[in-house]
Amino acid sequence: MATIAEDAQAAPAPVKDVRHLAVGDIVDGFALEAQLPAGGMAGFWRVKHPDFSLPLIMKIPLLRAGEDPITIVGYEMEHMILPRLSGRHVPRFIAAGPFEQPYIVMEFIDGRSVRELLAQTPLAPDRVAAIGAQIAFALHDIHRQHVLHLDLKPSNVLLRPNGEAVLIDYGLAHHELLPDLVAEEIDDPVGTGPYVAPEQVLRDRTDPRSDIFALGVIMYFLATGERPFGEPQRAAEWRRRLWRDPFPPRSWNPQVPPWLQEIILRCIEVDPDRRYATAAQLAFDLQHPNEVALTHRAQRLHRDAFLTVLLRRLRASRTPAPLRRKSVSGMLAGAPIVVAAIDLDGDTPLADALRDAVRRVLVTDPSARLACVHVLKTARLAIDTWEDAQGRNLHLQRMIELKHWARALPIDPTRITYHVLEGGDPGAALVEYARNNQVDHLLLGARGGTPLRRYLGSTSTHVVAQAPCTVTVVRAHRTAVTAETDAAQAST
Amino acid sequence: MRIAVLSDIHGNREALTACLDHAGTAGADRFVFLGDYVGYGADPGFVVDTVAAHSARGAIAIRGNHDEAIEVGTNRMNDSAALAITWTREQLNPTQRAFLSGLPLTAKEADRLYVHANVNAPAAWGYVTDLYTASRSLIAMDAHIAFCGHIHVPALYHMSQTGKIASFEPVGGVEIPLSRHRRWLAVLGAVGQPRDGNPAACYAILDTERHALTYVRVPYDLDTAARKIRAAGLPPRLADRLYEGR
Numbered sequence A: 001m002a003t004i005a006e007d008a009q010a011a012p013a014p015v016k017d018v019r020h021l022a023v024g025d026i027v028d029g030f031a032l033e034a035q036l037p038a039g040g041m042a043g044f045w046r047v048k049h050p051d052f053s054l055p056l057i058m059k060i061p062l063l064r065a066g067e068d069p070i071t072i073v074g075y076e077m078e079h080m081i082l083p084r085l086s087g088r089h090v091p092r093f094i095a096a097g098p099f100e101q102p103y104i105v106m107e108f109i110d111g112r113s114v115r116e117l118l119a120q121t122p123l124a125p126d127r128v129a130a131i132g133a134q135i136a137f138a139l140h141d142i143h144r145q146h147v148l149h150l151d152l153k154p155s156n157v158l159l160r161p162n163g164e165a166v167l168i169d170y171g172l173a174h175h176e177l178l179p180d181l182v183a184e185e186i187d188d189p190v191g192t193g194p195y196v197a198p199e200q201v202l203r204d205r206t207d208p209r210s211d212i213f214a215l216g217v218i219m220y221f222l223a224t225g226e227r228p229f230g231e232p233q234r235a236a237e238w239r240r241r242l243w244r245d246p247f248p249p250r251s252w253n254p255q256v257p258p259w260l261q262e263i264i265l266r267c268i269e270v271d272p273d274r275r276y277a278t279a280a281q282l283a284f285d286l287q288h289p290n291e292v293a294l295t296h297r298a299q300r301l302h303r304d305a306f307l308t309v310l311l312r313r314l315r316a317s318r319t320p321a322p323l324r325r326k327s328v329s330g331m332l333a334g335a336p337i338v339v340a341a342i343d344l345d346g347d348t349p350l351a352d353a354l355r356d357a358v359r360r361v362l363v364t365d366p367s368a369r370l371a372c373v374h375v376l377k378t379a380r381l382a383i384d385t386w387e388d389a390q391g392r393n394l395h396l397q398r399m400i401e402l403k404h405w406a407r408a409l410p411i412d413p414t415r416i417t418y419h420v421l422e423g424g425d426p427g428a429a430l431v432e433y434a435r436n437n438q439v440d441h442l443l444l445g446a447r448g449g450t451p452l453r454r455y456l457g458s459t460s461t462h463v464v465a466q467a468p469c470t471v472t473v474v475r476a477h478r479t480a481v482t483a484e485t486d487a488a489q490a491s492t
Numbered sequence B: 001m002r003i004a005v006l007s008d009i010h011g012n013r014e015a016l017t018a019c020l021d022h023a024g025t026a027g028a029d030r031f032v033f034l035g036d037y038v039g040y041g042a043d044p045g046f047v048v049d050t051v052a053a054h055s056a057r058g059a060i061a062i063r064g065n066h067d068e069a070i071e072v073g074t075n076r077m078n079d080s081a082a083l084a085i086t087w088t089r090e091q092l093n094p095t096q097r098a099f100l101s102g103l104p105l106t107a108k109e110a111d112r113l114y115v116h117a118n119v120n121a122p123a124a125w126g127y128v129t130d131l132y133t134a135s136r137s138l139i140a141m142d143a144h145i146a147f148c149g150h151i152h153v154p155a156l157y158h159m160s161q162t163g164k165i166a167s168f169e170p171v172g173g174v175e176i177p178l179s180r181h182r183r184w185l186a187v188l189g190a191v192g193q194p195r196d197g198n199p200a201a202c203y204a205i206l207d208t209e210r211h212a213l214t215y216v217r218v219p220y221d222l223d224t225a226a227r228k229i230r231a232a233g234l235p236p237r238l239a240d241r242l243y244e245g246r
Helices: A003-012 A067-085 A114-120 A125-144 A181-185 A209-224 A233-243 A256-268 A279-287 A305-319 A328-334 A346-364 A391-408 A426-436 A451-456 A459-466 A480-491 B013-025 B044-056 B065-072 B079-091 B095-099 B130-140 B221-229 B234-245
Strands: A029-038 A042-047 A052-061 A093-096 A103-109 A158-159 A165-167 A337-341 A369-377 A418-423 A443-444 A470-474 B001-007 B030-033 B107-111 B112-115 B145-146 B153-161 B165-168 B175-177 B183-187 B203-206 B212-218
Touching: A003 B183, A029 A165, A052 A067, A067 A093, A067 A103, A067 A181, A103 B065, A114 A125, A114 A209, A114 A256, A125 A158, A125 A165, A125 A181, A125 A209, A125 A256, A125 A328, A125 B001, A181 B065, A209 A256, A209 A279, A233 A305, A256 A279, A279 A337, A279 A369, A337 A346, A346 A391, A346 A470, A369 A426, A391 A418, A418 A426, A426 A459, A443 A459, A459 A470, A470 B013, A470 B145, A480 B203, B001 B013, B013 B203, B013 B212, B013 B221, B030 B044, B044 B079, B044 B095, B065 B112, B079 B234, B112 B175, B130 B145, B130 B153, B130 B165, B130 B183, B221 B234
Parallel strands: A337 A369, A337 A443, A369 A418, A443 A470, B001 B030, B112 B145, B145 B183
Antiparallel strands: A029 A042, A042 A052, A052 A103, A093 A103, A158 A165, B001 B203, B107 B112, B153 B165, B153 B183, B175 B212, B203 B212
16 A cells, blocks of 8 residues: 555645645745644644734645545635635635645634534533524624535534634635536535535535534534434435434433424424524524424424335435525525514504514515514613512513514514513613624614703614614604694704 | 726727726726627727727737628628628728727737637637537637637636536626636626626726636616617617617
């Protein structure tokens, strides 16, 4: 058997690769400081450059003459996509090498790979949900930038010390506005066996919900210590997940609560339409376990019966699923997280007008997710304010009123939730809520402007100025008399 | 360097002016014209003068089949195209006609190749319509990127080192990085008579430092261009199709 060194002599590499480099070498101004463990397709070095103060890593594809087109295509794709991504959830792109010496220099992420957590599985459900939510935030962030990762797995997720997830390795990624070199170069489905989504097995590389599937597999693994679809190596074995459902997580680990099983099994549905429409909607459920609408998925303890599976298998072999063209931006735009902020102390016409406005949004975007939010004004910020008897009653009373307000809205019960927030400043509470929940659109009512309100600034003014999303301010139709009265007041 | 590449202007003064203005704002410092300056549109003289002026300042200009037809005739053209050529011939002065007949079929600069119709047989005016016709150009070319026009529908073809060929429908205004590890064939849409369903003028900007290509769509004064076609007595269909982008 030939050693690697002999291979290199027999077929001289056309480019200088990681095996020819040593500590102290300078590549285009980047000083090589330490070699890191190599991946399957690339070598890694810690590097330093006088122009950059942040810690850097150089990724060098292991290119050999005429071999392994996936390595070079992976490099081409990452070189295309990484410079176009920004934000906290991706390593910052710094530089790329010339044709003769390909490499990519990017920010070194100080964080632990989720892979390191696999030795500690099963993790506590709350921890699984917290990590899952962080990864979902990161996914939503790259999806908003038109990118699908398509190779999401524990080793490609780094967790910063503050818990934030960073997604690395865009070699198999897809950018919906750029050519997909992977799809054209490789005839077989590509991905990583345990994590690849059914539609990827069928060579559809355009569905953002493939990443949600992979995240479901990761959470399944973290919650149970088992892989739902095993570790198939050959792409031919990947098809099995089209018909064979995995054991429900609770059958491995009874500590998995129904809400977490509901979330995980929904993520790994074979039909993408039955998964979460967006990573933001998934993150929402992971952050609000008590609000997860439980279905038959939550209670299952067994896999489907033999006959059901057999029928699915026959169907899968007869009719290959049609390739659905989904654009990421279209999916995100069609499945927004909408918040209705209802002031239950306010006047009825305004609450009615707000409901009308929400109804119009729901009719336009049938996949929207609606959160009805009321802010309970508290004088104190102590956490136990609502644990005294009176406070608890008020909290519960507000929930009942919220549900009453929303009862006539045209929305599936699994897509609406109710939240009573507490805070001294309703505007600040709403802005924080919008930020923490990846909210796309916030609707709130504005009462008529009294001079005092104009002087001090209203809740809606504050929210419009501060919220990180689209804000619709709703007003009730006012009679001419009221408007004139207001005008008269304003002019005094 | 930012190179603006414009193809198939076809006597459309309003579209050309809008594209040149846009390219100026976008920082283009070099211009390449891929041919078919005349035919269809009502301002062939203005377009030829404008291209000739750029050419005198160092721009690349190559010949298209409509430019050739001014000289050699229209026996391979459909009726409205042939009518437009006959009309155009009368509009051009000897200087303008001499400019057209002196243009080369292809031009090469650094690792970039420019041609009107296709790389493999530029004088035969065959269209690049699909993967097969694109493959003939991609195999024949001795360059990192080749530009052509002629078909009035934008597309981007590429070939990997293993010979796999694929096509991509470019999205206007999105910068596409051109990997050095493959060959590219950029088929431009038309400045003066788009046929991809989008009536906005189409041209492209190549950024040679960033190795990136952007297809640009520029809205222009369609009404004036169409009105002049009708006023000149050219087939009304040539005016109507500007609105449809077909």
